[in-house]
Amino acid sequence: MIYPILRRLAQMLFVMFGISVIVFLIFFATPGADPAARIAGRNASPEVLEAVRHSFGFDRPLYVQYALMMQKIFVTGDLTSFVNRGWKVVPAVLDSIPVTLSLVFGAAVLWVVFSILIGVVAAATRDSWLDKLLMALGLLGISMPVYWVGEVMNLVSQSRYHDTWLFSWVPPLGYVNFSDDPKGWFLALVIPWITLSILYIGIYGRVLRAAIIESMQEDYIRTARAKGLSETRILLRHALRTSLIAFVTLFGLDFGALVGGSALLTEVVFGLQGIGKLTYDALQSLDLPMIMATVMYASMFVVIANAVVDFVYILLDPRVKTS
Amino acid sequence: MSARMQGTDQPILETRALGKRFSIGTRFSSEGRRLVHAVDNVSLTVQRGETLGLVGESGCGKSTLARCLVRLYDITEGQLLFEGEDITGKSLAGLRPFRRRLQMVFQDPSASLNPRRRVGDLVAEPLRVHGKLGAKAIRERVVELFDLVGLLPDHVVRYPHEFSGGQRQRVGIARAIALNPDLVVLDEPVSALDVSVQAQIVNLLADLQEKLKLTYVFIAHDLSVVRQVSNRIAVMYLGSIVEEGPSEAVFSAPAHPYSQALISAVPVVETTPGGRRRRIILSGDVPSPLNPPTGCRFHPRCPVAQERCARERPALVEHKAGRKVACHFPTI
Amino acid sequence: MILSVRDLKVSFRTDDGIVRAIDGVSFDLAEGEILGVVGESGSGKTVSLLAVMGLITDPNAVIEGSIRYKGRELVGLPASELRLLRGNEIAMIFQDPMTALTPVYTIGWQIAEQIRAHQRISKAAAMKRVEELLAEVNFPNPHEAMSRYPHQLSGGMRQRAVIAMALSCSPALLVADEPTTALDVTVQAGILDLVRKLRATHNSAVVFITHDMGVVSELADRVMVMYAGRIVERGSRQDLFADSLHPYTRALLGSIPPLTGDKPHRLPAIPGSPPSLLRLPKGCAFAPRCPVRYEPCDLGKPALGDGNHAAACFRTAQP
Numbered sequence: 001m002i003y004p005i006l007r008r009l010a011q012m013l014f015v016m017f018g019i020s021v022i023v024f025l026i027f028f029a030t031p032g033a034d035p036a037a038r039i040a041g042r043n044a045s046p047e048v049l050e051a052v053r054h055s056f057g058f059d060r061p062l063y064v065q066y067a068l069m070m071q072k073i074f075v076t077g078d079l080t081s082f083v084n085r086g087w088k089v090v091p092a093v094l095d096s097i098p099v100t101l102s103l104v105f106g107a108a109v110l111w112v113v114f115s116i117l118i119g120v121v122a123a124a125t126r127d128s129w130l131d132k133l134l135m136a137l138g139l140l141g142i143s144m145p146v147y148w149v150g151e152v153m154n155l156v157s158q159s160r161y162h163d164t165w166l167f168s169w170v171p172p173l174g175y176v177n178f179s180d181d182p183k184g185w186f187l188a189l190v191i192p193w194i195t196l197s198i199l200y201i202g203i204y205g206r207v208l209r210a211a212i213i214e215s216m217q218e219d220y221i222r223t224a225r226a227k228g229l230s231e232t233r234i235l236l237r238h239a240l241r242t243s244l245i246a247f248v249t250l251f252g253l254d255f256g257a258l259v260g261g262s263a264l265l266t267e268v269v270f271g272l273q274g275i276g277k278l279t280y281d282a283l284q285s286l287d288l289p290m291i292m293a294t295v296m297y298a299s300m301f302v303v304i305a306n307a308v309v310d311f312v313y314i315l316l317d318p319r320v321k322t323s
Numbered sequence: 324m325s326a327r328m329q330g331t332d333q334p335i336l337e338t339r340a341l342g343k344r345f346s347i348g349t350r351f352s353s354e355g356r357r358l359v360h361a362v363d364n365v366s367l368t369v370q371r372g373e374t375l376g377l378v379g380e381s382g383c384g385k386s387t388l389a390r391c392l393v394r395l396y397d398i399t400e401g402q403l404l405f406e407g408e409d410i411t412g413k414s415l416a417g418l419r420p421f422r423r424r425l426q427m428v429f430q431d432p433s434a435s436l437n438p439r440r441r442v443g444d445l446v447a448e449p450l451r452v453h454g455k456l457g458a459k460a461i462r463e464r465v466v467e468l469f470d471l472v473g474l475l476p477d478h479v480v481r482y483p484h485e486f487s488g489g490q491r492q493r494v495g496i497a498r499a500i501a502l503n504p505d506l507v508v509l510d511e512p513v514s515a516l517d518v519s520v521q522a523q524i525v526n527l528l529a530d531l532q533e534k535l536k537l538t539y540v541f542i543a544h545d546l547s548v549v550r551q552v553s554n555r556i557a558v559m560y561l562g563s564i565v566e567e568g569p570s571e572a573v574f575s576a577p578a579h580p581y582s583q584a585l586i587s588a589v590p591v592v593e594t595t596p597g598g599r600r601r602r603i604i605l606s607g608d609v610p611s612p613l614n615p616p617t618g619c620r621f622h623p624r625c626p627v628a629q630e631r632c633a634r635e636r637p638a639l640v641e642h643k644a645g646r647k648v649a650c651h652f653p654t655i
Numbered sequence: 656m657i658l659s660v661r662d663l664k665v666s667f668r669t670d671d672g673i674v675r676a677i678d679g680v681s682f683d684l685a686e687g688e689i690l691g692v693v694g695e696s697g698s699g700k701t702v703s704l705l706a707v708m709g710l711i712t713d714p715n716a717v718i719e720g721s722i723r724y725k726g727r728e729l730v731g732l733p734a735s736e737l738r739l740l741r742g743n744e745i746a747m748i749f750q751d752p753m754t755a756l757t758p759v760y761t762i763g764w765q766i767a768e769q770i771r772a773h774q775r776i777s778k779a780a781a782m783k784r785v786e787e788l789l790a791e792v793n794f795p796n797p798h799e800a801m802s803r804y805p806h807q808l809s810g811g812m813r814q815r816a817v818i819a820m821a822l823s824c825s826p827a828l829l830v831a832d833e834p835t836t837a838l839d840v841t842v843q844a845g846i847l848d849l850v851r852k853l854r855a856t857h858n859s860a861v862v863f864i865t866h867d868m869g870v871v872s873e874l875a876d877r878v879m880v881m882y883a884g885r886i887v888e889r890g891s892r893q894d895l896f897a898d899s900l901h902p903y904t905r906a907l908l909g910s911i912p913p914l915t916g917d918k919p920h921r922l923p924a925i926p927g928s929p930p931s932l933l934r935l936p937k938g939c940a941f942a943p944r945c946p947v948r949y950e951p952c953d954l955g956k957p958a959l960g961d962g963n964h965a966a967a968c969f970r971t972a973q974p
Contacts, residue, residue, distance in 0.1 A: 605841050
């Protein structure tokens with residue numbers, strides 16, 4: 001068991017190395033643009049420009065530049081933003097991680113629980129009015145843009161009905177540290193969680209329903225019926241269990257992408273200083289060190305999520321282990 | 324061409340120690356890259372006009388061998404000769420003239436026909452690719468082929484799903500014989516068909532062989548069908564041939580213990596009470612070709628195996644005229 | 656009689672019209688008897704047995720007639736009551752062992768699941784029973800096999816596991832739907848041997864569905880030949896093979912190439928192919944392919960006579 005894990009870790013490192021090289025090349029080796037000028041920002045003085053050039057090694061070969069960049073991100077951690085002078089990039093990224101993780105993790109719990117519920121109920125009551133209603137709601141959830149849902153939520157809970165008994169508990173926008181105030185953390189995130197999870201509940205509920213209905217056609221379901229099992233047991237222990245394999249793949253990819261910054265719209269709408277918001281701001285001001293760091297961070301999460309999916313796969317599908 | 328004109332005993336197809344290895348997994352998988360010997364050291368000759376039956380159970384390599392014979396797979400060891408000419412390593416372009424004369428019919432007629440195309444087009448396709456016929460000549464040829472395989476001329480505009488399994492296999496056969504091949508490799512051509520339809524296709528194949536002077540390599544797991552169509556048969560086990568000989572002789576008195584078990588296992592309709600044949604039931608499963616047994620590959624399941632069988636692998640040797648057996652203790 | 660089926664009809668509503676899969680099938684099965692059901696695809700052999708098992712779940716299916724198990728009517732029985740019989744008193748073995756087991760559970764788990772669905776015993780006791788069952792179906796190493804997943808077993812071993820599962824509650828009636836079709840002949844021989852042995856030890860009645868005349872003649876006490884949803888001939892194995900009455904049975908037997916003796920230059924083939932169940936002829940369904948057809952054959956459907964050996968044919972004198 002140890003050897004495959006080590007091999008998988010080595011693969012992850014290799015993939016991250018590849019991503020870092022590609023991102024580095026895109027931003028620092030694009031011909032026709034002086035990376036030093038971009039890092040230093042507009043209207044930089046020649047002295048600053050020279051300092052940048054020297055500190056990033058732009059006067060030296062590409063591989064040295066790459067090595068210096070990696071050193072600044074991973075070893076010394078002293079990469080500084082040149083747009084917001086003196087702002088250390090690495091601590092900024094580290095600070096925003098708990099925000100994004102809190103947001104995505106909570107939303108993931110919601111969407112897993114509710115999509116399984118919806119998928120199973122819809123599959124069990126296939127073609128009934130309940131199934132049709134659930135699927136229509138799912139489609140509605142998919143088609144509502146998350147920033148719109150977020151704004152509507154804010155409108156309702158922050159201003160229009162804030163003073164009614166229904167929404168008076170909603171704290172002002174922004175993030176509260178879990179360690180400072182667990183209850184405040186929870187309350188601040190409830191509405192962002194719901195907002196972010198609506199889309200995924202729709203997608204996952206529909207995907208799961210289709211997967212369950214497909215596996216209900218399999219021969220082993222007929223065997224399960226021939227064994228005299230109850231329909232509930234057949235649905236949960238046989239059909240749902242085998243359908244979860246597709247579900248987990250999808251989940252791993254989405255979770256990785258969200259933690260890696262795709263929750264950006266939700267973060268912006270609810271004023272959460274997460275990784276998505278950070279990347280978004282960095283892109284707006286072309287803050288290359290910040291972009292480099294956030295992209296490295298995002299790729300790390302996507303790769304880790306993929307590896308976790310692979311391991312869960314082994315747990316869910318014994319066929320993977322031997323082949 | 325020269326071989327044809329000599330008209331001698333030169334076999335139309337010959338394999339010399341032919342082998343096919345597949346590699347499984349990648350260097351990164353837990354067991355690393357492994358080689359599977361799907362076909363191992365097969366030496367066969369096929370004479371013009373005969374039918375060679377290839378029998379064996381799933382995983383014995385008969386379908387892999389069939390695909391090697393028409394060069395659908397690249398051959399990894401040994402040689403393949405067509406009319407004396409070595410075509411083992413010929414490039415795609417170099418194979419073109421042989422492709423026309425070397426055709427294949429597959430097991431599942433519905434899987435091997437493109438469902439979106441009319442069957443007339445499917446049969447015309449090889450004519451367009453290989454032939455120098457005009458559009459009108461191709462149409463006439465397709466109708467002629469349909470007639471040969473027992474389909475009606477107005478069937479050409481239909482789609483594969485409009486046919487029954489038997490008719491689809493007729494389309495597959497028409498396609499295979501469109502270019503007047505010399506040799507047709509038939510891979511389980513009747514296995515997917517209903518019993519009442521199998522006999523029609525078997526008869527059709529026999530008629531075509533007579534009319535078109537075809538040579539067949541006929542692969543099937545149904546032994547009675549193979550016996551019906553073949554002049555000679557070769558029995559395969561775990562990638563190698565264990566017995567080869569005239570079909571009549573092998574069926575009435577198999578010499579290899581595996582052939583004996585295989586033939587005895589075929590359920591036949593017995594009408595006389597007590598006339599049941601003695602059945603040899605093999606213990607265990609066919610071993611994995613990834614990890615074949617030492618010595619004779621059949622020895623762990625062989626009822627007459629001795630100590631020598633585990634050590635020494637028997638070669639396929641001719642014991643009587645035309646009868647070859649790979650066994651240390653053949654009953655011949 | 657353990658099973659008694661009377662005038663069973665199963666039809667399916669489809670977009671193209673009504674498909675009559677089974678059209679008036681009646682048969683009886685005595686305790687400990689092996690009944691062979693022979694037919695080609697579309698003959699209704701599988702559908703009729705799925706009806707007996709109550710496993711036709713298609714909402715477009717219409718089931719009529721009577722299926723009595725130990726005198727109890729199964730047609731119209733509530734699903735919850737039928738479920739108590741299934742797997743417990745009536746068990747089934749399916750055609751393809753590759754897909755008949757849930758891929759994500761060990762075979763020990765799956766067999767124990769069935770036992771615990773019908774008996775109040777502890778997990779450990781169920782597992783012990785599983786081990787005995789696997790030993791009974793000749794698993795070389797039953798204890799180790801329990802923790803194997805289906806994909807880790809060969810086709811023959813998987814079918815043995817399925818058989819062990821079917822036997823787990825000592826059913827009085829075992830329905831086997833082409834259990835050896837997907838297997839190699841040497842493996843098939845072992846499975847047929849096992850079915851014979853188990854019939855002797857468990858005294859279960861067996862309905863064995865197959866398209867292979869050879870398999871039937873090796874195993875069955877009585878045989879029933881089906882064509883296009885109807886029984887065309889019924890009789891003891893001896894009668895049916897030595898003295899077949901129906902032209903279809905004869906033609907089918909004749910079209911099998913012999914394994915010994917002289918081989919015919921051409922096989923006596925049956926022309927055409929089985930009819931579409933959507934457009935069955937008005938008369939005898941076999942008439943269009945029949946060598947001895949005459950006028951009455953196109954006018955009405957011949958009835959299956961009474962008696963132990965009978966054929967549904969106008970030409971054949973009823974014995």
